Amino acid sequence: MSKTATLEKRGTICWSPKGNLLAVGTTADTIDEDFDSSSFIEIYEVSSEAKLVKKVSAQNRFYKLTWGPYEGYENGIIAVSNDESKIVLYDVSKILEMKEEEDVEKAKITEMETKEVIYDIQFHPSQKQLVAGGACGEFIIYDISNLKNIQFTQPEQKTQADIKCVNWNVKVPHIIALTLSTGSIVIFDCKKKKNIMTFNDKTHANWKGACWVPTEKTTIVTISDSEEKPVQLWDVRNTMAPVRVFEGHKAPVWSISFSKTDPNIFATTGQDKTAIWNFETGKIICEFPSQENVWDTFVQWSSQEGRMCTCGLDGFINFYTISDYGDGKHPKWMERTSGCTFGFGGKMGIFKGKEVLLKKMVGNVSIKKMEKGEIEELCVKRSETCQGDEQETWKLISGIVCKDNNAVIKITGFEGENVKEKVNEYYKEKGLFKVNEIKEEVSQGKEVNKAEVEEEDDPFEHMGEEEEGTKEKIEGESVTEEVKEEKYKEDTVEDKIIEELVVSGEIDKAVEFCIKTKRFADALIMTENNKEIHSKVIEEYKKEEWNRKKSLNIVNAIMEDKLEQIVEECNVEEWKFVLYAICIHANVALKPVLIVRLGDKLYPINKHAALICYIASGNVNKLIDIWIDASHGIEEVIERIEILRSMCGQIQLTDSITTKIVEHATQLASIGELNAAQKLIECLGAQQNDKTKELIDRIYYAQGAHGTQPVCPYKKVVVGSIQQPHTQQNTPQQRPVTNNQFFPPVPSPSSGIPTLPTIQQPTLQTQNRTQPVLSQIPVIPASVQPVMPSIPQPQVLPTTSKVNPPIPQPVMPPVPTLGTQSMLPQVPVPGTQPTLPSIPQPVMPPVPTPVVQPPIPSIPKVTVPISQPVMPVMSQANNTSSSSDGVIDIMVCEELKKVLDQVTSNIETKSKGTSFERPASVALKKASSFAGCIDKIPADIAKQFINLFNDLLEGKVGEAEQAFKKLLVNKQTTQYIPASSVASVKYVVDVSKQMK
Incomplete structure (x- = not known):
């Protein structure tokens, strides 16, 4: 069960009998915070959210709305009981056609006046009847077969108590259950037009409602204000005690409703929680606790599968959906009446009801691996047929596949020759070409515009006339004067200042003056012989001129x-x-x-x-994420994998693509296309995991186990084989085996042939009361006077051949636990032999301190090593991450707050008006919990979070994910930061990844 939508609205509600529409009417006897007395009927379309479809105004407020189907009315009719003691019927289709906030009276079909206020009304589930119950025992049954002439029956009630709830019996259509304000339930028979019986809870609890069980005739579920047993199941044939008590609620329950699509589940809303019940088991499937002093007061199931809504004191209408019972069972609407499934190798099982069929599927699928020439041809063809961005992409791919070294340069549209032509056109436009440059172009074979040649004068036409004048200009003084005029120009004030500074030897000031007056060329020439100042001038020039121009x-x-x-x-x-x-x-x-x-x-x-x-x-990794992903069809994925291998060689596919290929290969194998499935797996190359190896192994055996056996990823065990135990040597009790037709000759152990196992014969214990030989506790005879060594004891000491006398042997008490020192007690009977206790061997014992036993008659001194107490060593956590020093730096914490604010602000800005706005708001709320504990984070961990958020700001989501994983496995992180706050960072990383 999960909450799917929430609507902030107060009102009485009812679902459409068909579809996903919900009607909400303004509740009577309530006021808003602004004392608004207006009233409305609103209709919402409910899916993943509640969308307002129509809102119309009404003259009265409502106690109850109910929505039922009716022939001739496409969307059914709504019956309401209002605060003027009237029951009004509305045509829903007309309401949906009305303009916004028009009066709902335009959709009215008819109305019926009542003596008292009606608290509950309900359409009959199968007949055209309407039952109403209200104040002072007002109880009316309407026959709505003819809406223009409605007939009604108003039985006389002995009680004047208010009728709070009415409910039709589904199995017996003429029986109604009435819940009275006095806490009693009345069973009414419409045929006899009288009360059959009245009963109440013997614990004096006041019943608040009752609902007939849809699958049974005489059982009814009641709800009450009891804090111990508010939900009970009764059989009206015997009302002495309830049939069952549904345990789960610990406070009064106000509303109950059975699912319309699965009668095995029902919902209750109470003061402590809203609960969904399994009627058969009597257990709660799921529950939603109520807030303090704010709880739901009404619940109703939709006709849609698994959807319900609640409303209550908090002013919200909540919508829920249920998909499973949580115990392995599923709702009735999810049960399949028929279906099929594929088995491996082309077998298919079909079931329909109780019938099961097995069929063999035959398909015709071929998968061909492209050769290099075919890949090149495909890429070139795509570059010619595709349009827009796709064409540009395929042109680059075809160029790389066809080994064109200039493919990337061509895709940019910039080439060296184009730039040179651009420069020449600029020279021509500005008249910057020299005669020798024009001649050079002509000599290189470039075409000359004929129109331009015709416009020019013939160079040989006036050659004789101007020959002498030309010589005079070359050799005469007039030429010298012309040159002098071009050589010198008039000096400016800046020129004079520079001249005076240089002549005065103030070269540095002259350079500084040139820089401030933007005469960088002069400054560069003057500092040509001083590399240090020359470089500074260059830096100033770049700073003032170059850096301000993008080019x-x-x-x-x-x-x-x-x-x-x-x-x-x-x-x-x-x-x-x-x-x-x-x-x-x-x-x-x-x-x-x-x-x-x-x-x-x-x-x-x-x-x-x-x-x-x-x-x-x-970069294959980034390329696969964009160009090849699981959203493409399997044919296109395989095609692009082959193209990438032709471009880049061996590639590493992502898990999602590998999984998709394996799934498709499994589907092919399931329909009998074993060869096609095997070829599809081969497209993965060497990138094969256990799943692919398992599939290859299954295909091998499904094809008859011919050819080379593939490597199976699992250890195979032949079921039913018996492994013979290995015998190291023959025991004396082994029965000799004769050489006859039943028993073959026994080979020697050296022959390599396994022998039959020997069966160990049990040995009976003798009646001799001898001292048993205990493991790790040697028996010391009386004639030997041993001294306990201080070195560790061997596991088993050899026993002596002498038998201890049958005298009761006293047993010495066990050695005290490690860390205590005590002397061995004296043996009371002289001459008896003690059985020494086993001394525990510590893992790393210190040097023992021998304590000398005082002399005992007939028993020599025994030196017992006493273990010194060893302080327990705390196990160190196996943490591969670096440990934190625990030092908190205020400056680092402030920096972390600043970069977190930048990340959250960036997410909020980018998500507005997009589909990511809702998950972004959740991530921002989660991030606030992390921000609240920043002041307690040590500096070294805080710096790691700073780097993580900086990666998000730079768009490096992959690096941010890796950084978060390292922080997550570092136990020092959760030592200083609550786990919930650490998890909130994951929300920020995930929403950044989605938005990217």
């Missing part, structure tokens, strides 16, 4: 080999240009790293661009 900043990163700066600061819309720059300038080792970093930056915004980067970098 020059990229140029600077390339010149200084800082390509990672381009990735960090790039605009995601220009990702192709950045990818082109990495391909041209990065070295072989750094190139894939930078491309992957670019893909990680693009992934949250542009998954297609990230996919291109992952393909270009050859």
Whole structure:
């Protein structure tokens, strides 16, 4: 049972007889916090949430709503009892067609006036009748066969008590149970139109309701205000005592309802909890405790399978669903009347009722492994037929599969020749071409525009006329004067200041002046011979000019080999240009790293661009997560696996993809396609686990066990074989075996053939009262005077040949436990031989201190090693993680709070208006518990959480998950942080992963 939705609404409710609609009416005799006297009937559609379908206003408030089916009315009719002592019938279809907050009177079918207020009304489950019960014994039965002319019966009641609840008997349709305010139950017969019987609880508990058992005629379940036995089962044929007491509630119960789809379960709501019961066992399936002083007062099951709702004093309507009983049984609506299942190797079992059939399935499935040429052809074909982003992806893949080294550069759209043409066009536009450059282009075979050639003058037309004038210009003074005019320009104030500073020897100040006046070229020339100042000038120039221009900043990163700066600061819309720059300038080792970093930056915004980067970098792990996943069909998954292997060689598939392949192969084997299943498993290559090996082994035996036997992942045991025990030597009691037709000759042990096992014959104990030889306790004869050694005793000491005399032997008391020192007691009878106790051997005993036994008659001194007390050593926890020093740093705690706020703010911002808004709100609530214990976290553990949250901010969810796992196995984490607070971090990580 689980809660699926909650509706913040006060009112009386009823379910639609068909479908998932719920009607809510404003309850009579109640007020709102703002003393609003308005009244409404609202209809909600209930699924995973309660959605308002229609809301109409009403002139009165309601004591009870009930919804029943009626022929000619598509959505049925609703009967209400209002605070004007009237029962009104409404057409639901008209209510659904009305405009928002129109008066519900427009949907009224008819109304019936009553003398008193009606507290409960109920449609007959199978006939067109309506029963109503109310104040002062008001009891009416309406015949609603003709809604235009409703007939009614109003039996006279002997009691003037209020009727709080009415309930039709399902099995006997003319019997009604009435619950009175005095705590009694009246059984009424509609045919005889009189009360059959009245009974009450002998414990003087007041019954609050009663409900007939749907599957039985004479049994009824009652609820009362008793705190000991509020839920009871009665048989109306004998009301001396209840048939059963349902134990579970410890407070008054207010409402009861049987499920409409499974009569074996019913629900009760009481002051202590809401409970779902199994009627057969009498046990609670599940329960929902009530809050203090706030409990549910009404419960009703829907006609839908396993759905119910409750309402109560807290102003909320709660919706629940049930899917199992929790004891291995399932509700009636989940039982299957027929079904089928596949067996391994193409066998299928079918059942329908009690009939079972076995069939052999035959299919025709072929799985072909693509060759290299076929893969290349497929990729090229896809690059030509696909459109949009898919076409761009397949162009890059086909280029890599076909060994095109420039495939990545081509996908970016930037090439060196294009850039050169762009430069030449700029030169032509600005008139920056020189004559020798134009001649060089012509000499290289480039075409010249004919129109431009025709416009130019013939170079040979005026050659004789201008020859002399040309010589004069070359050799004359006029040329020198022209050159002088171009050589010098008029000095500015800055020029004069620089000149004076340099002449005065103030080179440093001159350079400083140039920098402040933005004359960096002059400063660079003046510091050409001073490398230190020259480099500072370059840094200032880059700081003032280059770093303020995005393009020059990229140029600077390339010149200084800082390509990672381009990735960090790039605009995601220009990702192709950045990818082109990495391909041209990065070295072989750094190139894939930078491309992957670019893909990680693009992934949250542009998954297609990230996919291109992952393909270009050859990062198979990230590529599989995007390009191959379990959402594709099995054919497409296998196809893309083969393409990736052609591109990258051996690849490591994710568990989800491997599981999907194994599941599909198992399905193929189940329908008899053993060859296809085996070829599908081969697509995994060397990546085979126990599941795949098990499947291969089953396929091998299902095909008849031909060919090479695969390796089975489990140890095989032949059921029914008997393992003969191994005998080391023949015993004297072994019966010799003769060489005849029944007993074959016994081979020698050296022949390698196992011999028959010998059967040990039991030996009877003799009546000699000899001292038994105990294990690890040697018997010392009287003639020997031993001295106990201080070294550890051997496990078994050899016994002597002498037999102890049959004199009762005194037994010495056991040696005290470790840690105590006591002397051995004196033996009272001289000449008797004591049996020494066994001395426990500690694991690591210290050097024993011998204590000398005082002389005893006929018994020599015995030196007994007394063990010294050993302090217990606490076992150290086997913790592979590093231990915490327990030092709390306020600055680190503040930093952890700051980065946690950034993560939660980021989640809240990104989740608004999306499908992740609800799980995000749960994660944020959970994160608040972790924030409350940050001040108690040691610095070393707090730094690990800081790194984890920083990974989330950078989009590195995988790294964050690994960091959380390390923190979770570290026992020091839960030593300083409550386990619930640690688990709350998992919510933050999971919702970040979902949003990514």
